[in-house]
Amino acid sequence: MSQREVNAITGRLSLRTPQHESLKQLASAIEAAPDMLKHERDDAEVAAVLQALKGLFPTLQDFEREFPSLCFALATGVGKTRLMGAFISYLFQAHGIKHFFVLAPNLTIYDKLIADFTPNTPKYVFKGIAEFSSYPPEIITGDNYEERAQALGDLLSPVTINIFNISKINSEVRGGKAPRIKRLSEYIGQSYFEYLAALPDLVLLMDESHRYRASAGVRAINELKPLLGLELTATPFVETTKGPVAFKNVVVDYPLARAMEDGFVKEPAVVTQRNFDAKTMPPEEVERVKLQDGVRMHEATKVELKTYARTQGVKEVKPFMLVIARDTTHAGVLLAYLQSDGFFAGRYRNKVIQVDSSKTGADEEDMIRRLLAVESVDEPTEIVIHVNMLKEGWDVTNLYTIVPLRAANARTLVEQSIGRGLRLPYGKRTGVDAVDRLSIIAHDRFQEIIDDANRADSPIKLKKFYLDAPDHDNAGTRSVTVRSNLTQRLGGGNETTTAVSTGDEPVAPVFATARERQVAGVVMDVLGKYEVMTDVAPTRQALLTPEVQAKIAEAVRERLPPAQTELDGMETAPEVDVAAVVKRAVEETVKLTIDIPRIAVVPKGEVTSGFHPFTLDVSGLHLQPKDRSLVGQDLRTHKQFTLSAQSGRTERRLEDYIVHALIDYDDIDYTVHAGLLYDLAGQMVKHLQSYLSDPEEVRNVLDLDRVLIAKNIHAQMVEHFYESASGGYDVVVSRGFTALREPTYTIAAGQPVRNYRETVEEPSRIKQMVFGGFSHCLYPQQKFDSDTERRFAVVLERYKHKWFKPAKGQFQMYYRLGAEQPEYVPDFVAETDHFVLMVETKARKELEDDDVVAKAAAGALWCRHASDHARSAGVKPWKYLLIPHEQVTDDKGMADYLRFERLPV
Structure with missing residues (x-):
């Protein structure tokens, strides 16, 4: 092959x-x-x-x-x-x-x-x-x-x-x-x-x-x-x-079920009104209700997408609604109704296009132009009516709501509907349900669609994928916690680690007797106390001095439990030279770890924070009043959701609906921000009143959508947040070094650990593999997210540098991405002859992505602070490297990668 x-x-x-x-x-x-x-x-x-x-x-x-x-x-x-x-x-x-x-x-x-x-x-x-x-x-x-x-x-x-x-x-x-x-x-x-x-x-x-x-x-x-x-x-x-x-x-x-499960497409969901009975009303009334609820779902989704774009600092996605008509005559009637004053007071006039074979000449050209531009935030179209023209190949990522008005059985209706709206606007699932969901408004077919989706042969439920035949002897998965080489050398290994042995010689213990290993365990506990003693031990090197080791030995003797004795009072274990165990344990600790300080930036003097006043961005927000709550159910996971909460208490002032929802956010103090909150709430109320002429409709939206509105306003507030300290900021090193955290992996039962040097035949499945055979890694096994990472490990091993892939929580380093502050876990930490390196490997096309740039800024700044600490302690400085994937090749040495250093902005 x-x-x-x-x-x-x-x-x-x-x-x-x-x-x-x-x-x-x-x-x-x-x-x-x-x-x-x-x-x-x-x-x-x-x-x-x-x-x-x-x-x-x-x-x-x-x-x-x-x-x-x-x-x-x-x-x-x-x-x-x-x-x-x-x-x-x-x-x-x-x-x-x-x-x-x-x-x-x-x-x-x-x-x-x-x-x-x-x-x-x-x-x-x-x-x-x-x-x-x-x-x-x-x-x-x-x-x-x-x-x-x-x-x-x-x-x-x-x-x-x-x-x-x-x-x-x-x-x-x-x-x-x-x-x-x-x-x-x-x-x-x-x-x-x-x-x-x-x-x-x-x-x-x-x-x-x-x-x-x-x-x-x-x-x-x-x-x-x-x-x-x-x-x-x-x-x-x-x-x-x-x-x-x-x-x-x-x-x-x-099939579709696998694509949904693997997160490559949206999750389709069917939506109806709670306690809706289509049999009690004429078909034209059912159609009217479905169209109105489709728009309500569409407007709520629009707010969710705007909020997500603001909080994550990504491009804004403009959603649109697709209406499936019976024929061209029906499509024309729908177009007239959706643009009439009788449909939400004409608010969708010039925002609807009819796509079918009835158009000719200039009308057809305009239809095609608007259809092709429907993903653009500058194109006004929000509703597309079609009759069998939107077939395979019409690739859009911003279709979020479908209203089928054509008679069909449940399976045909679902398959033909969702085929056009499954593509994800960001190329992957975001974890936000409203951003990852495609809603089908099907009041009159709700239960029928649910029942069909639950059938064993449903395309949504059926999960076939004809690839390599599974090895039945290796069925199942299990969780494995990998102990560091240091822990195993000092006698702290367990069966979990040996269960994924590479076949290499096991890590040889330093101490031969159980009593010595017991003393070594107490030594490690005492060393944990020295992490915070930055004046005594700014790095682990300080632990090698006789003065510090004497204090460690004294603390160990105080904590050490007595040796077990037989019934006649005779000790079963000989006396242990505590000082000798301390000396050997500390030497192993220095040799088998890399010093990672705990760094924090703290304000000095009086700290002030808050939100600057600003004009609320309400463009594109047109939430509509609701007769009843809409309830939906994901067809694959069966998870139910409600578009709006039940009506809450009636507020005296319209602004109170929003303000009371905003003060639930932890970063908003009502006593400090009351003026701004009412100003922003007032701006939103005026916006609603600009297109909802009935005061009761305004109150309906504020009541049922208060949480959604508050979420959008809070996302905008975050963009205007400020914090200042009268005395500036200090970089505080609270720990000179930190213990290695133990990563936990999920692996297939019986899966062999692969040697890291072996070429991976299926790089796309590398996340399922565990690698070993290392000589200079601080752990016996590691998992890699890409084959590039494996090849970079080969380079580190070749040049005999200490290295490891840090687990979550090792650095406790965070970066800002929109309104979020996720933890940043770099790909590698490596100690060379002259530097300690924090390394990230990325595909070149991803180097300028917002999250990569934000992570690099956080990593580079952390390395600068760590270098300042290292300089004062007389140890190696830190560098942050952001390396393009294609540069990780066998012909390069570590010095070749220093040119990819990123400096703090």
């Missing part, structure tokens, strides 16, 4: 686990059946390829084509287009294939593929592939191939990618005409189809292949006789009158 190319492409394109596994399975298939890439094959040879692959893929029954064709079924939102780029990069780099033919099922995906394969576009699929940096692949499309045909012999690009829309070919075949691609081209003396069919290395990629699998156009494409077909789809089956017929050539199946 060309594992080196697979790993390199995985790293360069930052492939997710299912994408990496798909690429790996393609490489495995080619290795198992090399004739798959043979140009001239007869039917018997294709059958032999199939037979060879059946042993590798249990789900593969038939290619279902005249050439080898493999299907990769990945859930919507996981990244099928990026996987196409990975396939093309791999086939070119590992096997020299230069010609590719990409099929799209409709115009939307066709245009999207052209954009994503075009350099310098936001979602360019080859970003990071060095081989395509100077001469990117030549893109030939169904619109320009006749013009490009005359230049085919002059192309400098190493790879040619043809992108065609199958719909055009289908229509021409059904009409009895030969597809235009098969007609003679005067430039090349044959049809472009004949030119492609004659290529010795053509690979066919079929996007959303379920959409045209049995079409006449694809049967025509069979005549291209490609080396290989690669199909990508989220639904590996064809709908027939007798029900769905599953594909027989699936080699990787990563």
